[in-house]
Amino acid sequence: MIVTIDGPAGSGKSTVARKLAALMGIPYLDTGAMYRALTLKALESGTSLDDPDALVRLARETAIALDCGPTYVRVRMDGRDVSEAIRSMQVNAHTNPVAANPGVRAVLVEKQREIGRQLGSLVTEGRDQGSVVFPDADVKFLLEASDAKRAERRYLELKADGEEVDLDAILANIRSRDKNDERQWLPLKERGQAIVIDTTAMSIAAVVERMREEVERCRARQAVRR
């Protein structure tokens, strides 16, 4: 079974994706980590973020390996563990040109499909998982939340990691990323192909429970068809 979870930064995707995957006993894929790892590589290697072709070359030659466990995601870039480094504000602030590059997306989408083929069943989380990467997924979720709530969540997360953070800067960063990101999931919403959940006033447990119910419903439908 393939379950996709898309939505903006801070909508709660990563946390609930992990928990849902653990409940279902299947792996979890954090695709944002791949865009983050590539952004880190561009920053470290001095590759210009204004040079689309150089970014595509970088995507092709960079080895990104993910180990997404039930309570952690370990990310290796060219063999080095970059799990913490990819969560910095510096990386946050520079993902747009990487994620908006169609050539880069093509390379990473293919890697994600390959992981999907290998795993067979997974909960995958990103922006384009239900619309582009796994259009035939069994259950597609779209998570939403107010931008103020999303900024607050990111703020608490970064603060817990010991980063010096400013709530207004995070809000500005979230709004600018939204502009680029929402193009990926809007088609899902417009075509009514996703189960939309507004998580603004919901606890993590309530979101996960709602998703579990939907997955059960889908399983029951599939069992009847068989």
Ligand code: DC
């Ligand atoms: O979910 P996140 O904040 O870790 O994502 C990091 C960046 O990658 C963000 O700019 C959105 C982008 N992204 C994307 O364009 N497509 C995905 N499938 C996942 C993330």
